[in-house]
Amino acid sequence: PDMGTSEHAYGLLMKALYKRQLTGEGTRIDLAMFESTVSWLTVPITLNDSFGKKITRRGNTHEFFSPVSVYKTSNGFVYMAVGNDRQWKSIVSMEMFKSLDKPEYEKNAGRIVDAQNLNRAINEIMMNHTSEELIDLFNAMTVPISKIKSIPEVIKDPLVKRRLLFAKDPVTGNKITLAPPPNMTTFLERGNRELPFPPRFGEHNGEIFGRLGYSGEDLNRLKEKGVI
Template sequence: EEIGFGYEDVSKINPRIIYCSLSGFGQSGPYSKWRAFDPVIQAMCGSMAATGEQGGRPVRNAGSFIDTGTGVMLAYSILAALITREKTGKGQRIDISLFESAVSWMNYYIIYYLLTGEIPEKMGTGYKAFFPYGLFETKDRPVYIAAHNEKAWKALCETLDAGYLLEDERFKTNDDRCRHRKELEEELNKILRKMSCDEVLERLTKAEIACGPLLTVADLVDNPHLKEREVFIRVKHPTKNSEVKSVGMPIKFSGIKFKLRYHPPKLGEHSIEILKDLGYSEDEIYRLKEKKIVYFP
């Protein structure tokens, strides 16, 4: 906008233009000039305050999920604008921010506060509305169990040979189980610690109970399911003189096979081609290199 390429200027030339602005806090409002990074927004949107163990310090979520998620919302908004243009013949300006995207993902916590006047407490790996719903101990590796309704609760007790829990008055309903969360967690951990993670997963998946092991990134790289799904790909890279492993496309198309055509460029690998495209002669390019203004191998 400062150099005359703002939406108002561009749309006069082409009213069908779709002009998208992505920023930390949007194009208006008192924070619009503030700088932002993913963890800054995590702190401001309520996510950090809601994450962690009860009574513990706020915790940052691993991974830049706000950066990534806002990018996905940006793609959705452009697609929606393209569809609208097909109907109306007009383009439009899209204004999207990291802050507002992140706030929209906190909808459960915000709505809970609006309805009750209470700030939801931190629940660690659990969930306030259901129990059992969280990370439990086994003989060798923690496992996440989500028994979110009465059918799943009954199936969990039966598959763990713990029918006596169904008769316990403290655990009769989901509300009861949430009220006596600590006692029930102790009972379940006592049972699960006698079994391996694999045994627990085998029992629970057969009973159609949502569950999964706690995995590290090292576990993911060797995960048999991800291998079969071809989540990881090999890329030739000249700096390694060999293939390196990377993360591929997480979306599967029936008619397209994902393939990474080019490796990430080496430092200065395309400097000459780019400068020539900009109109520089070969002599000028090498003079720029001598002055250490540009670099190429």
């Protein structure tokens, strides 16, 4: 909720700045994490309140399509998603999935009804094959599939590694790694993707209060009173 609210706030700020440029008028921005979080419940709220459908936890499965889930392989896990009956027909045409070529599974509606048993059967088959083998097979059939990676594997991914950000503690010298931004900017690239280290408590008091017109003596008095 905190990061999502920040993204919503960014959008509202851009709208407010644009409105000010066009009209000269300001905009009041009032945003709460609760409201931001609830706004993501697009489908559940509509299904529940408009169609009386009870919404429950679904884990990694999908409300409208099957099979969609995480499956165990002989050396890890993969996420696979079937979005239409043509993709399902391609899967059961393979020898390893022939046992699932049943009339009741031909249409998505039938697979949704029996999703739990279907996912269990798929899991038992995939456990006998490596993630890499399955990914090659499903990619050839244009069925969405991806390996479930650990955090270290994600960090080492070439698409991620070249976008990681860094910051160095000027006191201890420790260098920390930060998650990559959604968009790499020229500003970050020019700075070798290094950001200033977060300030320590009160670190910039002198600079900030100085800009507000406080003298060194004023700051000392505030410190003596425990204000800063």
